[in-house]
Amino acid sequence: MLVLNCPTKLLILEKMLKSHFPESLKVYGAVMNINRGNPFQKEVVLDSWPDFKAVITRRQKETETDDLDHYTNAYAVFYKDARAYQWLLEEKDVINWNQVFQIQGLQSELCDVSKAVANSKQLSVKLSSFKAVCFSPVSTLPDTSSLMTSPPQLTYLSVADADLLNRTWSRGGNEQCLRYIANLISCFPSVCVRNDKGNPVSWGLTDQFATMCHGYTLPEHRRKGYSRLVALTLAKKLQSRGFPSQGNVLDDNMASLNLLKSVHAEILPCRFHRLILTPAAFSS
Template sequence: MNMIVYGAVMNINRGNPFHKEVVLDSWPDFKAVITRRQKEVETDNLDHYTNAYAVFYKDVKAYQQLLEEHDVINWDQVFQIQGLQSDLYDVSKAVANTKQLHVKLTSFRAVHFASVPTLPDISSLLGSPPRLTYLSVTDADLLNRTWSRGGNELCLRYIANLISSFPSVCVRDDRGSPVSWSITDQFATMCHGYTLPEHRRKGYSRLVALTLARKLQSRGFPSQGNVLDDNTASISLLKSVHAEFLPCRFHRLIFTPTLYSSSLIAKRNAGIHFVFPEHSSAP
């Protein structure tokens, strides 16, 4: 089972804050597994951030059969599928074409951090400043504005839910504002590692990444992530902390039914307003 599905299953067993469930082709000798949102949970049909599936299969035909089965995937909404297998896009797109959905693929280098005993020491980075702490949902707007996948109200809600549900790490300035951070997503993947431009070259990104990796491992989670091939700064950072670049790649597929035009999504997105709780519950 790959790390993405493993992370999702671990979150299911740790309170299941994103209301996930597991679908298998057979049991106990399964050949394909999909994690998805529980069907009875209310969902927003345009929210591909939350409407997310993680997949793993030993037999691509078994995975295709799951896709084609009635009610395994909600093909009437915008959603994403994440996985590590090289033929994930081809088989998923073939089924999506029969259901008139557009598929957008983004592929990343998959990364795994070493175990805690072999992680680089961070004691020299723990001065004053920086003030190392965790994020609050009141910081969600800043993260939304700085994330390459963000800048919209659906992502704002998603980030607030991640902060409320899963471990995060940030460095705050003397006014209490975050200047460097990383969060954990619904698949226990480290994501949105970012440092404000005026605070770079101070070691904050290294401190945040290693601290979050240690925090996840201390709770029994994998410390995993992904990075775009052209993100040279992050790749250099990961190499400097001896992260392992896996031979497989991380793939994110976003599916959009043809009935949802981009203009409709943009209009719907602009009209959403949310109220968030005042404090994070995930130190």
């Protein structure tokens, strides 16, 4: 195991990962954030350097964590050889197996390898799988002139909005998610439409892996074009900073799939996999 903390080598790694798109997108996004101030306090672990076969991004060891916070306790994985990934998983001190955490990536063997090692350590595993998508370069946006000077107004999220986002996110509704969303809003790009009272009615934000996430419009404000506007504006914001504009969508989320089709987003050939792993001590 090798922790890569040399700034020059991290920039080299970023370029190397780019040649392995789309499977490397999650790790690439995390490494890009590390190389641009590291707001989420991440670090990179590899099996070797420079000829690595597996790379994992994780929270820095010295950061304070909540053992129940699988949102923040998140690992992104890319490998050239699934066996190297398994060896890295099995190495001491690469993964904190004593807390609830998630592993995510865009490669099919990720699930079986992760589950096998987790089962050997008596952790339960919950798997979710999504279509992975990437936005084409956004050259033009819908007309927003009416949203610049008077409500509804196109702007960005603030930490004060975290409670609303926590209550409306299908993965949320708990203390850990509330804190996580507040951190995302503080650290990464977001977009929202606010009504005449200044409250968000439609929004999207970016996570620690530079993934567009929690795109949502309140039911009473749907069919007004807000979701399309928010998605394209956020994608363009990410692209202007050099990031890929990528996301994940459930197979049965037809509203989001139709929106993505209308803006010519590409459904990637690989799928996004997220595993939430829970030690026996925290299993209900």
